[in-house]
Amino acid sequence: xxxxxxxxxxxxxxxxxxxxxxxxxxxxxxxxxxxxxxxxxxxxxxxxxxxxxxxxxxxxxxxxxxxxxxxxxxxxxxxxxxxxxxxxxxxxxxxxxxxxxxxxxxxxxxxxxxxxxxxxxxxxxxxxxxxxxxxxxxxxxxxxxxxxxxxxxxxxxxxxxxxxxxxxxxxxxxxxxxxxxxxxxxxxxxxxxxxxxxxxxxxxxxxxxxxxxxxxxxxxxxxxxxxxxxxxxxxxxxxxxxxxxxxxxxxxxxxxxxxxxxxxxxxxxxxxxxxxxxxxxxxxxxxxxxxxxxxxxxxxxxxxxxxxxxxxxxxxxxxxxxxxxxxxxxxxxxxxxxxxxxxxxxxxxxxxxxxxxxxxxxxxxxxxxxxxxxxxxxxxxxxxxxxxxxxxxxxxxxxxxxxxxxxxxxxxxxxxxxxxxxxxxxxxxxxxxxx
Numbered sequence: 034x035x036x037x038x039x040x041x042x043x044x045x046x047x048x049x050x051x052x053x054x055x056x057x058x059x060x061x062x063x064x065x066x067x068x069x070x071x072x073x074x075x076x077x078x079x080x081x082x083x084x085x086x087x088x089x090x091x092x093x094x095x096x097x098x099x100x101x102x103x104x105x106x107x108x109x110x111x112x113x114x115x116x117x118x119x120x121x122x123x124x125x126x127x128x129x130x131x132x133x134x135x136x137x138x139x140x141x142x143x144x145x146x147x148x149x150x151x152x153x154x155x156x157x158x159x160x161x162x163x164x165x166x167x168x169x170x171x172x173x174x175x176x177x178x179x180x181x182x183x184x185x186x187x188x189x190x191x192x193x194x195x196x197x198x199x200x201x202x203x204x205x206x207x208x209x210x211x212x213x214x215x216x217x218x219x220x221x222x223x224x225x226x227x228x229x230x231x232x233x234x235x236x237x238x239x240x241x242x243x244x245x246x247x248x249x250x251x252x253x254x255x256x257x258x259x260x261x262x263x264x265x266x267x268x269x270x271x272x273x274x275x276x277x278x279x280x281x282x283x284x285x286x287x288x289x290x291x292x293x294x295x296x297x298x299x300x301x302x303x304x305x306x307x308x309x310x311x312x313x314x315x316x317x318x319x320x321x322x323x324x325x326x327x328x329x330x331x332x333x334x335x336x337x338x339x340x341x342x343x344x345x346x347x348x349x350x351x352x353x354x355x356x357x358x359x360x361x362x363x364x365x366x367x368x369x370x371x372x373x374x375x376x377x378x379x380x381x382x383x384x385x386x387x388x389x390x391x392x393x394x395x396x397x398x399x400x401x402x403x404x405x406x407x408x409x410x411x412x413x414x415x416x417x418x419x420x421x422x423x424x425x426x427x428x429x430x431x432x433x434x435x436x437x438x439x440x441x442x443x444x445x446x447x448x449x450x451x452x453x454x455x456x457x458x459x460x461x462x463x464x465x466x467x468x
Contacts, residue, residue, distance in 0.1 A: 192392070193364045211320070224273055244460070284318045289303050300330070
């Protein structure tokens with residue numbers, strides 16, 4: 034169920050070319066990176082991706098091109114004894130945006146479906162694919178790129194860093210009694226996910242997503258999601274909050290395990306998509322989910338790491354965290370544009386010396402304050418590579434944490450304090466969208 038569910042939400046980003054003990058050991062091979070244009074090529078790229086992943090369920094290859102943005106799937110071709118070229122690696126992306134601190138929606142590439150056949154790993158093909166994507170981002174004036182990673186040792190070498198984390202939150206329904214004074218929320222109603230009008234409604238509600246880390250869900254994403262639900266044997270339900278025409282939130286859920294549902298004394302649902310654009314929707318959706326008959330547990334996965342749901346109940350122990358995992362892997366494609374796009378707290382400034390071995394135009398020193406960002410030749414307060422800067426960019430990681438781990442060089446202690454003040458946020462960043 035889990036593989037099918039996560040593939041439904043989007044396509045997990047996987048790269049087969051890796052060395053578990055360190056950087057990829059590269060045996061160069063002649064290759065050509067091409068933009069894939071026709072449905073057959075894109076269908077073959079899906080086969081390459083799924084073969085590289087081994088354990089993911091097969092989608093309908095005849096429909097795959099409907100879920101991919103034209104011009105954003107690339108392939109790695111190599112010569113073989115039997116043919117002049119063979120598709121052995123692939124990568125794709127969606128044109129999207131991300132909400133950064135201050136509320137601006139910054140153009141980004143949502144990178145997905147990266148895979149290299151097991152017969153051709155460790156030959157530099159994954160690096161060539163990612164490099165081509167980043168160059169494509171520059172040409173399209175996309176300031177950042179982000180992805181969801183299957184392994185934690187792959188992407189830092191290409192300048193990606195973990196910018197947000199998510200929690201899996203479990204609520205014990207019998208113990209979850211709301212405190213007096215917790216708002217009731219508004220009207221909720223069930224919708225049929227099989228209907229196109231329901232899918233369009235969810236997409237319209239999501240356009241109100243405005244929290245730091247939220248990303249755009251383009252039409253390709255929604256179509257892929259609906260298709261994978263059709264292929265799944267699981268049962269999905271959806272509820273929306275708000276009166277017709279003024280909906281401001283939704284939740285999509287499914288039973289955790291139906292093997293012995295009627296005899297079970299531990300029934301639970303997994304809420305895989307929880308979108309609340311207002312606090313009223315947040316309370317209304319939670320009250321609905323906890324009112325469903327037969328349930329002993331409600332699992333909200335993913336949720337922000339600072340969700341504070343336990344504060345709603347008289348018994349805070351009704352809420353537990355199953356685990357925390359990385360979510361947004363972020364890459365600053367244009368460092369100055371990215372730094373300039375977000376807001377900063379007033380009362381401090383810092384000079385960062387950034388190193389970017391892949392996109393060398395980003396390397397340099399940046400003077401950052403609430404007044405703006407500018408290149409400078411002044412001595413730096415902190416030296417770091419672009420992946421570490423990505424970790425701190427959304428406010429999900431503090432600079433002192435990176436310093437304590439030896440991942441950045443601090444030249445002035447006052448600079449470290451200033452950086453944490455400038456980049457700090459009241460709430461942890463969170464996306465909530467798999468792709």
